[in-house]
Amino acid sequence: MRVGIVGGGQLARMLALAGHALGLDFAFLDPAPDACAAALGRHLCGAYDDRRLLEALAASSEVVTYEFENVPADAVEFLAARVAVQPNARALARARDRLAEKRLFTELGIPVLPYAAVDTREDLAGAADAVGFPAILKTRTLGYDGKGQALVRDRAELEGAWERLGAVPAILERFVAFERELSVIAVRAQGGEIRFYPLAENTHRGGILRVSVSRPGDPQQAAAEGHARRLAQALDYVGVLALELFEAEGRLLANEMAPRVHNSGHWTIEGAATSQFENHLRAILGLPLGDTRALGHAAMVNFIGAMPERARVLAIPGAHLHDYRKRPRPGRKLGHATARATSPEALAPALERLCALAEETACAPGDGLRPVPRT
Amino acid sequence: MRVGIVGGGQLARMLALAGHALGLDFAFLDPAPDACAAALGRHLCGAYDDRRLLEALAASSEVVTYEFENVPADAVEFLAARVAVQPNARALARARDRLAEKRLFTELGIPVLPYAAVDTREDLAGAADAVGFPAILKTRTLGYDGKGQALVRDRAELEGAWERLGAVPAILERFVAFERELSVIAVRAQGGEIRFYPLAENTHRGGILRVSVSRPGDPQQAAAEGHARRLAQALDYVGVLALELFEAEGRLLANEMAPRVHNSGHWTIEGAATSQFENHLRAILGLPLGDTRALGHAAMVNFIGAMPERARVLAIPGAHLHDYRKRPRPGRKLGHATARATSPEALAPALERLCALAEETACAPGDGLRPVPRT
Numbered sequence: 001m002r003v004g005i006v007g008g009g010q011l012a013r014m015l016a017l018a019g020h021a022l023g024l025d026f027a028f029l030d031p032a033p034d035a036c037a038a039a040l041g042r043h044l045c046g047a048y049d050d051r052r053l054l055e056a057l058a059a060s061s062e063v064v065t066y067e068f069e070n071v072p073a074d075a076v077e078f079l080a081a082r083v084a085v086q087p088n089a090r091a092l093a094r095a096r097d098r099l100a101e102k103r104l105f106t107e108l109g110i111p112v113l114p115y116a117a118v119d120t121r122e123d124l125a126g127a128a129d130a131v132g133f134p135a136i137l138k139t140r141t142l143g144y145d146g147k148g149q150a151l152v153r154d155r156a157e158l159e160g161a162w163e164r165l166g167a168v169p170a171i172l173e174r175f176v177a178f179e180r181e182l183s184v185i186a187v188r189a190q191g192g193e194i195r196f197y198p199l200a201e202n203t204h205r206g207g208i209l210r211v212s213v214s215r216p217g218d219p220q221q222a223a224a225e226g227h228a229r230r231l232a233q234a235l236d237y238v239g240v241l242a243l244e245l246f247e248a249e250g251r252l253l254a255n256e257m258a259p260r261v262h263n264s265g266h267w268t269i270e271g272a273a274t275s276q277f278e279n280h281l282r283a284i285l286g287l288p289l290g291d292t293r294a295l296g297h298a299a300m301v302n303f304i305g306a307m308p309e310r311a312r313v314l315a316i317p318g319a320h321l322h323d324y325r326k327r328p329r330p331g332r333k334l335g336h337a338t339a340r341a342t343s344p345e346a347l348a349p350a351l352e353r354l355c356a357l358a359e360e361t362a363c364a365p366g367d368g369l370r371p372v373p374r375t
Numbered sequence: 376m377r378v379g380i381v382g383g384g385q386l387a388r389m390l391a392l393a394g395h396a397l398g399l400d401f402a403f404l405d406p407a408p409d410a411c412a413a414a415l416g417r418h419l420c421g422a423y424d425d426r427r428l429l430e431a432l433a434a435s436s437e438v439v440t441y442e443f444e445n446v447p448a449d450a451v452e453f454l455a456a457r458v459a460v461q462p463n464a465r466a467l468a469r470a471r472d473r474l475a476e477k478r479l480f481t482e483l484g485i486p487v488l489p490y491a492a493v494d495t496r497e498d499l500a501g502a503a504d505a506v507g508f509p510a511i512l513k514t515r516t517l518g519y520d521g522k523g524q525a526l527v528r529d530r531a532e533l534e535g536a537w538e539r540l541g542a543v544p545a546i547l548e549r550f551v552a553f554e555r556e557l558s559v560i561a562v563r564a565q566g567g568e569i570r571f572y573p574l575a576e577n578t579h580r581g582g583i584l585r586v587s588v589s590r591p592g593d594p595q596q597a598a599a600e601g602h603a604r605r606l607a608q609a610l611d612y613v614g615v616l617a618l619e620l621f622e623a624e625g626r627l628l629a630n631e632m633a634p635r636v637h638n639s640g641h642w643t644i645e646g647a648a649t650s651q652f653e654n655h656l657r658a659i660l661g662l663p664l665g666d667t668r669a670l671g672h673a674a675m676v677n678f679i680g681a682m683p684e685r686a687r688v689l690a691i692p693g694a695h696l697h698d699y700r701k702r703p704r705p706g707r708k709l710g711h712a713t714a715r716a717t718s719p720e721a722l723a724p725a726l727e728r729l730c731a732l733a734e735e736t737a738c739a740p741g742d743g744l745r746p747v748p749r750t
Contacts, residue, residue, distance in 0.1 A: 021695075023696070039395070241411075310662060314657060320396075320649075323396070
């Protein structure tokens with residue numbers, strides 16, 4: 001039974017590692033000759049809209065999924081006419097476009113920060129009036145890891161920021177001081193059953209996720225689940241869905257969703273009864289979902305731009321290493337480590353050492369990783 | 376960093392799945408064109424004593440290990456002259472030959488059942504006098520999964536049994552009614568540090584392991600560790616070492632050792648902080664050992680000869696499936712499932728369902744799996 005994946009990066013790689021245990025085969029469509037998932041399946045090396053390769057992917061797969069939301073819409077349509085594609089094209093379309101995504105949140109009654117569409121230069125002034133400052137200007141499509149975003153402190157900076165982002169359709173969103181960044185990972189089965197992992201509390205820097213800490217029993221769990229459930233149901237979603245949230249003045253505000261396995265769920269490999277990767281595969285293949293319960297407390301630290309020495313990570317008690325085998329490049333996610341313990345207090349020393357190691361080795365624009373405040 | 380493995384079966388496959396997370400590459404030497412590990416690395420397809428392939432394995436690997444103890448001695452010697460081989464040739468030689476193994480146990484003061492060497496037909500009578508009946512006649516080499524063994528009830532059956540085993544050098548061992556079959560998995564690092572997993576209690580049938588249940592806190596833990604520690608130290612052992620034991624009248628008796636990852640340690644993938652596979656790799660690569668603590672209580676059930684339907688395994692709460700992707704054949708280990716829970720009582724229902732599923736699907740000579748008595 002083969003699963004086709006559009007994309008052959010670390011998410012595809014971790015899906016494959018989970019899937020081989022279940023006896024699955026994999027094919028990856030990725031233009032990079034050194035795509036890091038390639039060692040774990042068949043690599044179809046070419047553009048995401050290469051019809052010949054899409055045809056081959058569809059023909060050899062029982063179901064096709066993807067590891068990023070910027071898959072070209074016509075590639076998805078082409079695939080969907082030939083093979084089951086999960087999550088479905090509608091979910092992908094909503095997640096690909098920040099404006100469509102915000103509108104969906106609003107339609108479903110999921111609170112968001114004030115925002116306005118900026119399709120043309122003429123929209124800038126009205127958007128500024130509606131949203132206020134400080135604000136963040138974000139391109140509607142193709143943004144990830146902080147790319148396609150600019151902080152705009154006042155009206156005078158707005159037009160310049162829009163130019164620098166390429167003068168493409170965007171949204172302007174109010175920037176507020178929030179207390180926490182959280183994410184909830186849901187998995188929904190073909191029959192509609194939905195399960196949730198405990199919330200993760202996330203630390204970004206330079207737009208890139210650095211640390212995720214699992215928060216079993218968090219007081220915001222039920223509210224976050226409610227939002228993710230409405231989203232997944234509205235989209236008739238199948239697979240893993242990540243919803244990123246801000247907590248401000250005790251209230252959850254939806255930031256964005258990811259129609260795929262998500263970096264803030266990597267801790268589930270060691271920290272939950274079933275990983276997000278295995279559960280995504282179970283869901284898209286129509287298999288029973290696995291238990292999403294936390295196994296104690298876990299934290300994940302990303303390695304950005306450079307990998308620490310393997311032995312130094314493994315010397316940290318309770319640490320597990322994930323090296324994606326990607327070529328180092330500033331700002332690139334190359335691997336992560338997870339630590340797990342029976343309590344937040346027992347987790348703290350390992351998390352501190354992992355953060356120190358990540359900070360020492362990290363290589364990203366404007367780097368310097370602040371320690372995680374609470375464990 | 377590449378690890379070479381002699382053998383490309385399920386143990387090699389699970390080593391590779393653990394190792395890819397750590398960023399390792401793998402090469403497998405295996406004569407079977409459909410060796411089930413081949414999807415996860417480079418497959419050198421040919422005989423275990425093929426000098427050209429051994430040369431290639433050595434040249435492309437940082438360290439070579441093996442998944443079975445019957446690697447030809449001169450192949451090991453050939454490899455060891457070219458590349459680090461772990462565990463070392465001496466450990467392999469002792470484990471390959473049941474007589475050498477028993478003598479080692481005895482030298483180290485590790486209790487064993489009465490036994491005697493049977494090199495020729497002339498030795499049979501003296502062995503019978505020394506050992507008594509009932510007894511088991513076992514070929515000195517090449518035995519596994521109950522192959523190369525015969526139960527001998529009395530003196531009259533002895534010569535016939537020896538003929539049926541091929542009239543090759545053997546040992547005759549007293550057969551006693553034991554209370555439990557246990558195994559202890561140890562992992563020893565290059566610097567001599569040694570760690571132990573909680574004991575597993577094992578159920579065999581037809582000579583094939585069917586069920587292993589982890590026994591954290593077992594009263595025999597310290598005694599088993601003592602035996603395994605002496606063995607590992609005496610052999611200057613590096614890697615995972617399994618020691619199978621009988622418990623009879625409250626006393627542990629060594630049955631046999633396996634100089635490799637072991638079927639009775641498969642539960643450690645989900646049931647321990649670090650799996651036996653990851654720890655074997657950490658040890659042979661000179662990396663720090665991982666935590667061997669149990670995560671609650673776990674049980675593993677083998678699927679023999681035929682695989683159950685994937686969805687039926689995954690529908691069992693807490694169950695994890697491992698499908699080795701091997702061609703079905705009566706008596707062949709094709710996969711296993713593990714269940715994990717917070718207590719033996721909570722584990723019982725999943726274990727019962729897994730046993731029932733394994734019994735229903737199993738295809739092995741003289742099959743019919745008895746339920747595990749205690750959980």
